[in-house]
Each structure stands twice: as structure tokens, then as C-alpha cells.
Amino acid sequence: xxxxxxxxxxxxxxxxxxxxxxxxxxxxxxxxxxxxxxxxxxxxxxxxxxxxxxxxxxxxxxxxxxxxxxxxxxxxxxxxxxxxxxxxxxxxxxxxxxxxxxxxxxxxxxxxxxxxxxxxxxxxxxxxxxxxxxxxxxxxxxxxxxxxxxxxxxxxxxxxxxxxxxxxxxxxxxxxxxxxxxxxxxxxxxxxxxxxxxxxxxxxxxxxxxxxxxxxxxxxxxxxxxxxxxxxxxxxxxxxxxxxxxxxxxxxxxxxxxxxxxxxxxxxxxxxxxxxxxxxxxxxxxxxxxxxxxxxxxxxxxxxxxxxxxxxxxxxxxxxxxxxxxxxxxxxxxxxxxxxxxxxxxxxxxx
Ligand code: F0G
Numbered sequence: 001x002x003x004x005x006x007x008x009x010x011x012x013x014x015x016x017x018x019x020x021x022x023x024x025x026x027x028x029x030x031x032x033x034x035x036x037x038x039x040x041x042x043x044x045x046x047x048x049x050x051x052x053x054x055x056x057x058x059x060x061x062x063x064x065x066x067x068x069x070x071x072x073x074x075x076x077x078x079x080x081x082x083x084x085x086x087x088x089x090x091x092x093x094x095x096x097x098x099x100x101x102x103x104x105x106x107x108x109x110x111x112x113x114x115x116x117x118x119x120x121x122x123x124x125x126x127x128x129x130x131x132x133x134x135x136x137x138x139x140x141x142x143x144x145x146x147x148x149x150x151x152x153x154x155x156x157x158x159x160x161x162x163x164x165x166x167x168x169x170x171x172x173x174x175x176x177x178x179x180x181x182x183x184x185x186x187x188x189x190x191x192x193x194x195x196x197x198x199x200x201x202x203x204x205x206x207x208x209x210x211x212x213x214x215x216x217x218x219x220x221x222x223x224x225x226x227x228x229x230x231x232x233x234x235x236x237x238x239x240x241x242x243x244x245x246x247x248x249x250x251x252x253x254x255x256x257x258x259x260x261x262x263x264x265x266x267x268x269x270x271x272x273x274x275x276x277x278x279x280x281x282x283x284x285x286x287x288x289x290x291x292x293x294x295x296x297x298x299x300x301x302x303x304x305x306x307x308x309x310x311x312x313x314x315x316x317x318x319x320x321x322x323x324x325x326x327x328x329x330x331x332x333x334x335x336x337x338x339x340x341x342x343x344x345x346x347x348x349x350x351x
Contacts (some may be wrong), residue, residue, distance in 0.1 A: 088155075251302070
């Protein structure tokens with residue numbers, strides 16, 4: 001009876017639903033806000049991680065998807081479609097099952113993590129691999145939803161952003177106010193848009209005293225907002241944010257400018273270093289794209305841009321299990337031992 005009810009029920013008066021709306025939910029949200037000891041020490045700040053990999057399908061997408069599928073069902077849709085680098089498709093596929101809908105997903109050929117593909121498959125989505133990148137997938141998904149009876153559930157669908165803004169509410173509720181700085185990875189730029197809307201709404205309604213500075217980080221090979229122009233052939237090991245022409249570009253710039261924040265880039269090497277630090281020193285296993293937020297914070301700290309004593313929240317967007325290749329790559333092979341305590345002890349360095 002005390003279970004978290006999902007973001008729509010928990011924040012019903014702040015979301016576009018009516019008393020009659022039948023909610024489609026997997027009880028998403030209510031994710032852990034974990035104090036980050038090592039990051040706090042390194043920056044001289046109070047750093048927290050918003051662990052969005054703890055959502056039902058393993059990423060923050062579930063917050064928006066409960067709203068998108070709830071709305072699609074309310075409107076009588078029988079099928080939904082999305083373009084995705086993997087997490088949106090996994091989430092759409094799962095929520096479509098709950099709603100009894102057909103789910104079609106368009107993913108860039110060969111560029112989505114195996115765990116995410118497995119999720120879409122096992123939830124019974126109709127998957128098309130597109131000979132192109134995410135931006136091409138989104139163009140195709142928009143075209144299909146314009147012409148055919150299928151509802152688009154990408155973050156260009158405004159109710160997705162509404163659902164995702166609940167993460168900002170949870171953080172302000174937990175901390176008693178908004179943080180000084182909020183850091184997150186930027187791909188299609190829906191999430192930075194959503195957090196800024198959530199924080200702004202809370203401040204306007206007196207639920208928080210302030211709004212944070214928004215710090216977004218793109219991968220260097222996929223950093224159109226940093227470059228100031230679309231990237232034709234985006235590349236990065238962080239496949240979730242391999243996006244060259246973000247749909248919410250202008251909203252992201254607005255979040256940056258209105259908050260006095262920044263949007264910068266981090267290299268794949270910096271992303272992987274943060275990925276390993278999070279797992280080996282904070283005990284939090286995220287997927288590579290998620291580590292872009294922490295990589296960005298560390299980069300900014302090295303540049304002297306982080307004044308000590310601030311309260312900082314980094315969103316880590318997706319679960320490490322979705323893309324374990326990078327955890328295994330380069331790690332030593334486990335040794336095999338017989339069922340013999342002395343041998344095992346020796347191998348473990350105990351003897
Ligand atoms: N982190 C992860 C793990 C993601 O999957 C995404 C986006 C982002 C960060 C960036 O968020 O697009 O709102 O700026 N993934 C989308 C997808 C594109 O298809 O799953 P954003």
C-alpha cells in the first residue's frame with residue numbers, strides 16, 4: 001500500500017491528465033538520489049546522482065512514456081511509433097504492451113546496444129533497422145505518423161516532456177529546494193528541456209526557492225549545439241547520444257541561457273573514464289551516455305568552473321546492463337579454479 005504509484009499519480013495535478021484519464025504505468029520514477037562521495041571530494045561540492053537506470057525499463061524514458069502512451073490510449077490510438085537510439089524504443093515497447101497497442105520502432109542499423117534491442121524484441125515490438133543514423137530514423141518516423149494511423153511517441157510529442165519534468169520535482173522534493181547546478185547528458189535535447197520546465201514550474205509555484213544552472217554535455221563527435229550547426233555523420237561510443245540534429249535544440253539553448261548555464265562537449269575517453277569511476281568508486285553502473293554528465297562535471301572542475309560548496313545533481317540516465325560491452329572490454333579475464341579452497345585463496349591473494 002506504500003508503493004510509489006508512478007509519476008502520473010504522484011504528480012497528477014501537474015500533468016496533462018483529467019480525472020477520467022486511465023493511466024498506463026509501470027510505476028516509473030521515484031528513483032534513488034544517491035550521494036556521490038568521491039565526486040563530492042574531487043569537486044569540493046555536495047554531489048548527488050539521480051539514478052534513472054532504476055526505472056522499470058532501465059532509463060529515464062519511462063517518465064515520458066507513461067504520459068505518451070496514456071495519452072495515445074486516451075485518443076484511441078492502436079499503434080505507436082518512435083525513432084530511437086535504443087532506450088526510447090525499449091520503453092515504448094514495454095508501455096505499449098501494458099496498453100495493448102502495437103509498437104513500431106525505427107533504430108539506426110548496427111548502432112544500438114544489444115540489451116536495448118533485446119528489450120524491444122522481447123516486448124514484441126516491430127523493429128525496422130534503418131540504413132541511416134538517429135536523425136534519419138526520426139525523419140522517417142515523423143513521415144509515417146503524418147501519413148498513417150500511428151501515433152508518434154518521440155520527445156517531439158509534447159506530453160513526453162511533461163512526463164520527464166517530474167524528475168526535477170523529485171529532486172527538489174528530496175533536497176528541499178532545487179540544486180545550484182544540474183548536470184546531464186544531451187542527445188536529442190528533450191531531457192534538458194524537461195528538467196528546465198520542471199524546475200521553472202516549481203519555482204514559479206513557490207515549491208522551490210530557486211532554479212539551478214543547467215549544464216548539458218554532448219559527446220565530442222556528436223556535438224551540434226556546441227558547434228552551432230548540425231553534425232552530418234555523428235559518432236561516439238555513447239550510442240544513446242549519437243545524434244547530429246537534436247529536435248529540441250532551441251529549447252536546450254533556452255534552458256542554458258535562461259539558467260546561466262552551459263552546453264559543452266566531452267570526449268569518448270572522458271566519458272569512459274567517468275563510466276569506470278562511477279562503477280568502481282561510487283558503486284553505480286550506468287551506460288556510457290549517462291556518464292557524459294559526470295565526465296562534464298569533472299571537466300568543468302578541472303577548468304576551475306566549479307566553485308566549492310555548491311549542491312550539484314548529475315542525472316545518470318540509463319542502466320549499465322543495457323550496454324555491458326564496455327564493462328567487459330579491456331578488463332582482465334576471470335581466472336578459473338578447481339573446487340579447492342587453498343587454490344582459490346591463493347588466486348584471491350588471501351593466502
Ligand atoms: N542518456 C541516455 C541513456 C539516452 O538514451 C538518451 C537519449 C540521452 C541520455 C539523451 O537524452 O535525447 O533527451 O537529450 N536517448 C534517445 C533514445 C535518443 O532514442 O533512446 P535527450
